[in-house]
Amino acid sequence: MNNDLILLGHGSGGRLSHQLLDELIIPQLSSVPVAGQNDAALLNIGGIKLAFSTDSYVVDPVFFPGGNIGDLAINGTVNDLAMMGARPLCLSVGFILEEGFSKAELARILASMREAADAAGVAIVTGDTKVVPKGKGDRIFINTSGIGAVEHNLHIDGASAQVGDKVIVNGSIGDHGIAVLSAREGLEIDSGIQSDSAPLNGLVADLLPLGPALHVLRDPTRGGVATTLKEIALQSGVTITLDEKSLPVNPGVKGVCSILGLDPLYVANEGKLLAFVAPEQAEAALAAMRRHPLGKDAAIIGEVTETSAGKVQMETLVGGVRGVEMLAGEQLPRIC
């Protein structure tokens, strides 16, 4: 491994991504260390509180069961805004197309973007299109950036987890990663799994009435639930203890993971959120989620058990306890 070059793992969202950010990118571009970063920036412009976020999408293949790069790009940025408790208002879209890409496929992607934007209730207000020569890109990359209105006074933040908080997920984990993987060239597996790509802003709107009991919201995309929880544990300085038997995992995801030696805890999601809620409001949060179509399989999967330097552990099915670390390298490249 050459330490002077960018590796695929630097895009994993896991430990190598954090290293690249902490060593190179953050020192130049930001005053906030990676451990203090959330899914979007909070801005105060003329007394108006806004959230602002960006993501580039390079998923391979471009079309996969349950979605394509277009709806993924809309939902992904909508969700990053929603994780700040913001109401997504508008998006920008930047395309990098490879010469020779099919206009018909572009049209399908655009139609999905339109549908996804309508479903999320966001406007696409500005854009840009670049073309690179054949062999200098890969069909289509999409960047979306978004602005949301922060209309609450809660302190929803990765650093806000408290001892006693229940950790709630709105449904089964790992579906997006396995859906993309199963569609990948040379590895066509008929898992029957669809991507969970979906806009979470409606679900978040239903959680905001919980008020100050709502401590953390985070969508476990690249790096999966494990990496996201480890980030929160580090940010908040707490230990999070998961209960393995309560983790909702679809049988198809379990099957593919066991064949390929993957752990669903590290597989990407694109329509899931993790909510940390004070214990006295946890049942209310669970009930609110279950009333929403995107939360009907919501489950409490763990809790914050103690103050510490930032640890995630899991009580396993067989009764032991194992440590859960951040994704180390790159489990599934180009998953979003």
Added chain:
Amino acid sequence: MNNDLILLGHGSGGRLSHQLLDELIIPQLSSVPVAGQNDAALLNIGGIKLAFSTDSYVVDPVFFPGGNIGDLAINGTVNDLAMMGARPLCLSVGFILEEGFSKAELARILASMREAADAAGVAIVTGDTKVVPKGKGDRIFINTSGIGAVEHNLHIDGASAQVGDKVIVNGSIGDHGIAVLSAREGLEIDSGIQSDSAPLNGLVADLLPLGPALHVLRDPTRGGVATTLKEIALQSGVTITLDEKSLPVNPGVKGVCSILGLDPLYVANEGKLLAFVAPEQAEAALAAMRRHPLGKDAAIIGEVTETSAGKVQMETLVGGVRGVEMLAGEQLPRIC
């Protein structure tokens, strides 16, 4: 030419770009036809007026005389906001890195971004980093999106050009395109030309006191001055008449253009703006520009001569008049 596929020219910023936008992208993603589009979207959020813009940068080579993809990405989005008369506030940054890209080169690019952001007075507040496998990208692509505050009540718009307006440019044209071209592999030409990449928000701030006499601001990037003027002529429904002898063109740019058969009117700029100003304020505008370091070679290069369906023409050095059309195909791919 296969009409079903994306061509390099679809990224030119010229006629093919407009076709792709009008036929495929705009009908799905926007309610505003390409002819009505400006460099950034105007938003009104809770009574606060904001500008919002995005651009992806795929310039080849990544380093060129006078700059690199990093400062280009900062200045480009700063300028798109400035062309709405907005004060750029903050940017997002999205990287798509190719596996194997050098960390040392990334560090140089990041340092340039930091410097450019500081020079423009904008904060980088949020970001994203993806990595694609070797051969699926080209070293580094950068998207920047930006938010600016619109603190004026002027109607600065590509549709606001009026008969009598003087067209002012803040300096020599074509430098960026020729600087990039001269650094391109296999074509190393020692033109001595540096890119003009620069943040124009300070210059625009000096023009805003002109008030309602300031009709249009637009930065002639891809497609050059010709394409940008043609867009404005179409948007405003006017004829713009250029005076060839007044066009500021550096001798090095002239030389390379004549060798390669290029027209500086179509070559990209990254630190230039075109201002349309009511005639009674034109000299004041010119003087304001010339007081600014980025406007000391400012010149009046033409005027709006009549109402029409949207025409640009040029009085040539030899005393004739020729039509000026939009860039048709792709003169210089990946210029920004």
